[in-house]
Amino acid sequence: MGGVLQDSVNAWWPEAILSAGALLVILTTGRRAALTITWVALMAAAAALWRSPVPPPTDVFYGFITCDRFSAAFRWIALGTTALVALMACASRREVEQSRRGEYLGLLLFIAVGLMLMAEANHLLMAYLSMEMVSLSSYLLVGFADQRRSAEAALKYLLFGALCSALMLFGMSLLFGLTGALSFGELRQASYGIAGAALPAALVAGALMLAGLAFKISMVPFHQWTPDAYEGAPIPVTALLSVGPKAAGLALLIRVLEALGPLGERLLPLLLVLTVVTMTFGNLVALVQTNVKRLLAYSTIGQVGYLLIGLVAATAKGREALLVYLAAYLFMNLGVFACALAVFHDTGSESLEAFRGLAQRAPGLSAVCAIFLLSLAGVPPLFGFVGKFLLFSSALQEGWGWVAVAAALNSAVALYYYANLIRLMYFAAPLQATAVRPAMGLRVALAVCAGATLVLGLWPAGVVEWTSRISGTLL
Amino acid sequence: MSVQLVLALSNALFAVGVYGLLTRRNAVALLLAVELLLNAAALNFVLFGRLFNQVDGQAATLFIIALAACEAVAGLAIVINLFRTAQTVDADAASLLKG
Numbered sequence: 001m002g003g004v005l006q007d008s009v010n011a012w013w014p015e016a017i018l019s020a021g022a023l024l025v026i027l028t029t030g031r032r033a034a035l036t037i038t039w040v041a042l043m044a045a046a047a048a049l050w051r052s053p054v055p056p057p058t059d060v061f062y063g064f065i066t067c068d069r070f071s072a073a074f075r076w077i078a079l080g081t082t083a084l085v086a087l088m089a090c091a092s093r094r095e096v097e098q099s100r101r102g103e104y105l106g107l108l109l110f111i112a113v114g115l116m117l118m119a120e121a122n123h124l125l126m127a128y129l130s131m132e133m134v135s136l137s138s139y140l141l142v143g144f145a146d147q148r149r150s151a152e153a154a155l156k157y158l159l160f161g162a163l164c165s166a167l168m169l170f171g172m173s174l175l176f177g178l179t180g181a182l183s184f185g186e187l188r189q190a191s192y193g194i195a196g197a198a199l200p201a202a203l204v205a206g207a208l209m210l211a212g213l214a215f216k217i218s219m220v221p222f223h224q225w226t227p228d229a230y231e232g233a234p235i236p237v238t239a240l241l242s243v244g245p246k247a248a249g250l251a252l253l254i255r256v257l258e259a260l261g262p263l264g265e266r267l268l269p270l271l272l273v274l275t276v277v278t279m280t281f282g283n284l285v286a287l288v289q290t291n292v293k294r295l296l297a298y299s300t301i302g303q304v305g306y307l308l309i310g311l312v313a314a315t316a317k318g319r320e321a322l323l324v325y326l327a328a329y330l331f332m333n334l335g336v337f338a339c340a341l342a343v344f345h346d347t348g349s350e351s352l353e354a355f356r357g358l359a360q361r362a363p364g365l366s367a368v369c370a371i372f373l374l375s376l377a378g379v380p381p382l383f384g385f386v387g388k389f390l391l392f393s394s395a396l397q398e399g400w401g402w403v404a405v406a407a408a409l410n411s412a413v414a415l416y417y418y419a420n421l422i423r424l425m426y427f428a429a430p431l432q433a434t435a436v437r438p439a440m441g442l443r444v445a446l447a448v449c450a451g452a453t454l455v456l457g458l459w460p461a462g463v464v465e466w467t468s469r470i471s472g473t474l475l
Numbered sequence: 476m477s478v479q480l481v482l483a484l485s486n487a488l489f490a491v492g493v494y495g496l497l498t499r500r501n502a503v504a505l506l507l508a509v510e511l512l513l514n515a516a517a518l519n520f521v522l523f524g525r526l527f528n529q530v531d532g533q534a535a536t537l538f539i540i541a542l543a544a545c546e547a548v549a550g551l552a553i554v555i556n557l558f559r560t561a562q563t564v565d566a567d568a569a570s571l572l573k574g
Contacts, residue, residue: 125535132542136549143553151557155566158553159505162546163496166512169539170489173519180527182535 004058011056011067013048014075015113017041022109025102034102035090041109042083049075063183065120069470073323074119074251077330081244082112084334084445088236088341091441095145095234104144107137111244118248123183124172127252128165131216134245135161142233142241153232160225161215168212174205184259191261206263207270209256216249219308220278223301230297235344238293239337242300247326250311254319257311272312276406279305283413291350292340295417296333299376302414303329306407309391318394319471324463325387328375328453332384335372335449339365342438342446347431355421357430365436366425368450373418375453378411383457386464481522489515502557502564506550513543 009016021041028034055068065071086108089096096104114133121127139161143154176182178198179190194202214222230238257264282301289295307329310322340350342365347354359366375384388411395404438446456463488511495508517539524532558564 125531125538129538129542132546136545139549139553143556146560148557148560151553151560154553155502155557158550159496159502159509159566162506162509162550163493163512166492166509166516169513169516170519173485173516173523176532176535177519177523177526180523180529182531 004062007053007056007058008060011052011060012065013052014045014079015116017045017048018109018113018116021045022106022113025109026106028102029099031098031101034105038086038105038109042079042086045112046079046083049079060120063185064123064126065117066122067120071116071120071251073467073470074247075116077247077326078112078115078119078244081115081240081247081330081334082108084330084338084448085236085240085244087441087445088239088334088338089234091439091445092234092236092341092345097146100144104141107141108240110137111141111240115244115248118245119251121252121255122185124176124187125182127256128169128172131168131212131249131252132165134216134248135165138237138241138245141237142229144237145232145234147232150232150234153229157225157229164212164215164222167208171205171208171211174201175209178202178205184255187259188261191259191263194263202263203266206260206267210253210267210271213249213253213256214274216245217253217304217308218246218301219274219304220281220301221274223278223281226301227294227297230293230300231291231350235293235337235341235350238296239334239341242296242337243330243333246300246304246307247330250307250322250326254311257314268312268314271308272400272403275305275308275312276403277305278302278308279407279410283410283417286417287413289417290352292343292352292355292421293350295352295421296336296340299414299417300333302410303333303376305410306388306391309395309403309407313394313398315394315398316468316471317397318391320464320467321387321390321394323467323470324390324460325384327463327467328383328387328456331449331452331456332372332375332382335368335446335453336376338442338445338449339369339372342436342442345439345442346436352421352424353431355424356428358425358436360430361432361434362436362438365438365446368446369425370422371450371453373422375457377415377418379415381457383453383460386457386460390464478522478526481518485515485518485522488512488518500565500567502554502566503551505566506547506554509546509550510543513539513546517543 018041021037025034025037054072060067111134114130117130121130139154139158142157143151178201179187181187181190218226279302282298282305286295286298307322307325310318343354344350375382378385378388392404392407492508492511496505499505517536520532520535554564
């Protein structure tokens, strides 16, 4: 008894520290105090995660959560995303009132805890609770900007999210009724025994559960909230939503599909079709966008489509590719959002026109922005190319030539709208002549993202080896 | 009481909730519909927990009730925020974003 609790707490220090930090930050009023507590909590959590035993000697919290290498990777992704977003949030003074800075950062930390829990969940109830923790905090954060647009976006996001999470919960309750199991391990065992009249019912229950997860990763047909929520939210929040919940949602989706056993395998063809639809839809609609946040929203939907290839392939190779691309996606997507934030601070505009002639006003900023965009498009030798290459080859390995072809065509379409932004920066006349000066926090975030995108793109061997060790342990 | 009867009740609750969510325009009424959806699932958990003689189902229900309260709090906060900036709680009037 004492042993289990002790092991659990030892494995769970990062989440405990972040939660305590979040509660403290919400109580503070001063800007300096809020920033200090946030960074101390993030650093302490990183140190605790570095030292946490992987895998822990016993089942953590009686098997409610699991702290294996796979969840450790996603915990690092969640922590890294939150840290970079916190840098952006510190730099952005325009969008959120100073007096609410504490609540803003506190909710950010709560999302980080929720994301970590999503990646660790090993029980249906835990999966639901962690997803709601992320969802509720993000509904509130989307409504944080002091504008009508933001309030509307929050309401839409809330209603759509509440419907999807209720669908998922109802699916879980039906699955519980059919199998009598709630933890993923028992569920997997029980799922092999489902036959006859119970099978269609179990498939419906499984599909309902996927609806909630599909909402989190904005997979078609549960993507409608994405552009509106992204446009209304403050830019740092949009950046967080475009990376954090996507990564954690994919991790949970992998575990849920695993837990569904034969039911999951029956749902895979449906997921494969939705994968191709998701990437095609996202990339085609992105072509006609004029607002940079809406453009990035549809680009996110397209990128999620690529990521899903690795998930549907359901092999060690596919998961390895998924992890590598997620790591690349973290840096390049947050990088683009940091650029958009710098431009927004300077011009107060979120339209693509604001990027006109940026190269003359801020050569450094446009250079890193071009790097991120080319990496998102999958141009070698950047990090995005490595991940994409692995993803497409995992599709080919499964014998899905048509998926690989569709993904390649999609990349060509995507290159058009990414390159359009680069064209605006380099070949259009600037609207003003003054130099753009990004805030200190933004500079740090941009440097980290650009460095990772370049260095890991040129020398990807270390990352690929690390991810192959992780994906090997999962199966 | 038979299992079928309770299942029919929870399914009916769920259907009413979905219907309400699709047809109502007042944001507060939409939040009520969400509560119906959550309670339909909670009822299922209680029923199956009792059926299998497992405490897990009942425990899950307690968590769902607590979470439904949290969802209502977050939802009402967002509705009040909308009312402050837009002077309306009509979800159809919230149309600045292109959807």
